[in-house]
Amino acid sequence: MTDIEIQKIREQFPILEKKIGRYPLTYLDNGATTQKPLCVIDAIRDYYLNINSNVHRGVHTLSQLSTDAMENARQKVCDFIHAREKSSIIFTRGTTESINAIASGYSQILGIGDTVVISAMEHHSNIVPWQMACERSGASLRVIPMSYEGVLDIDAYEDILKNNRVKIVSVTYVSNVLGTVNPVSQMIDLAHKYGAEILIDGAQSTPHMPIDVEALDCDYYAFSGHKMYAPTGIGVLYGKRKSLEALPPYQGGGDMIDHVTFEKTTYAPLPFKYEAGTPNIEGAIALGVAIDFLMEIGMEAICSHEKELMDYMTSRMKEIDGMVIYGTAPQKSGAFSFTLSGAHPTDIGTLLDNQGVAIRTGHHCAEPIMDYLGIPGTARASLAVYNTREDIDRLVDATIKSKMMLLG
Amino acid sequence: MNNIDDIIKGIEEDFSMFDEWVDKYAYIIDLGHNLPIIDQKYKDEDHLIRGCQSQVWLSAEKDTEGNIIFRADSDAIITKGIIALLVSVLSGQKPKDVAQADLSFIDRIGLSSHLSPTRANGLSEMIRQMKYYAAAYASQE
Numbered sequence: 001m002t003d004i005e006i007q008k009i010r011e012q013f014p015i016l017e018k019k020i021g022r023y024p025l026t027y028l029d030n031g032a033t034t035q036k037p038l039c040v041i042d043a044i045r046d047y048y049l050n051i052n053s054n055v056h057r058g059v060h061t062l063s064q065l066s067t068d069a070m071e072n073a074r075q076k077v078c079d080f081i082h083a084r085e086k087s088s089i090i091f092t093r094g095t096t097e098s099i100n101a102i103a104s105g106y107s108q109i110l111g112i113g114d115t116v117v118i119s120a121m122e123h124h125s126n127i128v129p130w131q132m133a134c135e136r137s138g139a140s141l142r143v144i145p146m147s148y149e150g151v152l153d154i155d156a157y158e159d160i161l162k163n164n165r166v167k168i169v170s171v172t173y174v175s176n177v178l179g180t181v182n183p184v185s186q187m188i189d190l191a192h193k194y195g196a197e198i199l200i201d202g203a204q205s206t207p208h209m210p211i212d213v214e215a216l217d218c219d220y221y222a223f224s225g226h227k228m229y230a231p232t233g234i235g236v237l238y239g240k241r242k243s244l245e246a247l248p249p250y251q252g253g254g255d256m257i258d259h260v261t262f263e264k265t266t267y268a269p270l271p272f273k274y275e276a277g278t279p280n281i282e283g284a285i286a287l288g289v290a291i292d293f294l295m296e297i298g299m300e301a302i303c304s305h306e307k308e309l310m311d312y313m314t315s316r317m318k319e320i321d322g323m324v325i326y327g328t329a330p331q332k333s334g335a336f337s338f339t340l341s342g343a344h345p346t347d348i349g350t351l352l353d354n355q356g357v358a359i360r361t362g363h364h365c366a367e368p369i370m371d372y373l374g375i376p377g378t379a380r381a382s383l384a385v386y387n388t389r390e391d392i393d394r395l396v397d398a399t400i401k402s403k404m405m406l407l408g
Numbered sequence: 409m410n411n412i413d414d415i416i417k418g419i420e421e422d423f424s425m426f427d428e429w430v431d432k433y434a435y436i437i438d439l440g441h442n443l444p445i446i447d448q449k450y451k452d453e454d455h456l457i458r459g460c461q462s463q464v465w466l467s468a469e470k471d472t473e474g475n476i477i478f479r480a481d482s483d484a485i486i487t488k489g490i491i492a493l494l495v496s497v498l499s500g501q502k503p504k505d506v507a508q509a510d511l512s513f514i515d516r517i518g519l520s521s522h523l524s525p526t527r528a529n530g531l532s533e534m535i536r537q538m539k540y541y542a543a544a545y546a547s548q549e
């Protein structure tokens with residue numbers, strides 16, 4: 001993308017004009033959440049000004065309008081991730097809830113002797129729900145190991161599949177800490193070869209690259225709106241029809257039923273079986289608008305712009321003496337984790353913040369990675385479409401200044 | 409030993425000279441480096457206050473004159489510098505004075521964000537613990 005194109009995109013994010021103290025804001029905490037473009041902010045306002053009413057319930061005009069708007073958003077999500085049918089798209093609160101929905105369903109069908117597989121680089125959201133499912137069902141949890149560079153050991157993965165009764169695999173597409181892009185296509189094929197289902201945590205991939213769930217052939221795919229320019233509190237669970245139909249529902253309530261008597265309830269068809277209660281209507285609509293925003297730029301263009309920035313960031317940060325980079329997989333996206341030898345990551349984060357540079361520090365909700373690396377945490381800069389080379393230059397300058405203050 | 413309010417006044421005077429965040433943080437980092445190293449025996453689970461990001465170790469003892477002596481440390485240097493400030497204010501004082509100390513100077517010198525519980529660096533919990541020890545000693549008197 002040209003500088004002019006990026007500038008046009010930045011104009012849609014007024015928050016990027018903010019100053020932190022006397023420094024311009026350099027927002028590099030996009031892995032935590034992205035900023036929102038005006039079109040998304042306007043969509044929420046429009047919804048409440050013009051069509052607010054509950055969905056799927058009323059015969060009145062407003063209810064029809066809000067229902068249409070929400071179902072239209074569902075179609076956009078379906079097209080965006082190349083799902084076959086709209087009823088495979090379930091609106092949730094985010095990745096965490098999407099994973100919990102599947103793990104909770106699985107907790108009822110797993111048994112002793114069954115195995116659940118995750119990887120060594122999972123977010124807590126893709127660890128804890130499975131631990132809970134294993135605890136409830138008596139199944140055991142196995143972890144695919146990774147190398148120090150942050151590359152999963154695919155041979156070890158196949159051994160686990162071969163030697164255990166694996167029912168479900170749940171792995172992240174892109175690591176939120178190390179930036180590793182995992183070979184999920186191959187991992188999906190392997191899971192199926194050994195008769196297991198597989199869920200892909202797409203929280204850190206969906207904002208950064210084209211996604212085709214049909215081509216990938218994953219059984220479930222989870223992601224969050226707020227990491228891809230949509231509001232917080234809205235996310236997606238994609239599932240193959242036969243898989244979602246087979247699993248027991250996650251929550252009970254209104255909207256998800258077909259018939260209720262005190263003796264027995266029959267469930268509504270997909271996707272409503274998984275959408276108990278009044279959904280986040282304006283969130284779903286705004287997610288649809290965020291997808292329009294992304295499609296207009298084009299996921300290929302976003303992917304190559306961010307890759308260029310990642311390469312630039314890596315080469316510039318490497319120039320700093322004492323720089324330690326965590327995650328050096330050949331394929332990386334979004335996240336760049338580092339420390340300065342002799343400095344605590346939170347000290348780096350504090351001094352960067354004083355220079356207007358927003359990054360995240362700590363364990364990034366992935367404590368097992370930190371234990372494996374033997375460090376208390378990292379500093380993490382993470383990218384979005386509106387970032388520029390100037391942002392990277394400011395990160396580098398601020399890091400050098402912080403280093404001088406901390407280490408002399 | 410000066411009383412708590414005098415020490416705080418001195419700190420506020422020092423901080424009033426800093427126009428730039430750089431000077432302020434350079435000073436705090438310096439304080440962190442100069443905080444006496446604590447004996448390894450205090451750096452165990454019993455003395456640990458686990459923050460989400462940085463960790464703090466704290467011990468409290470009474471000296472022969474009945475003053476409360478705090479020793480503390482952290483793995484992060486800015487946290488350690490702020491610990492040094494708090495120790496300089498509260499250590500060596502009477503337990504009753506520590507329990508009642510007004511620490512709002514932290515706001516006035518512009519470091520309050522470091523003490524917010526959501527910051528998760530262990531500092532707000534450390535202050536709570538310091539006051540808790542002080543109250544416990546005071547109640548024995």
Ligand SMILES: Cc1ncc(COP(=O)(O)O)c(C=O)c1O
Nearest residue numbers: 094095096123125172176203224
């Ligand atoms: C890889 C990964 N999985 C899951 C999550 C959880 O997402 P959310 O908090 O939006 O549910 C995150 C968010 O940080 C993530 O990076």
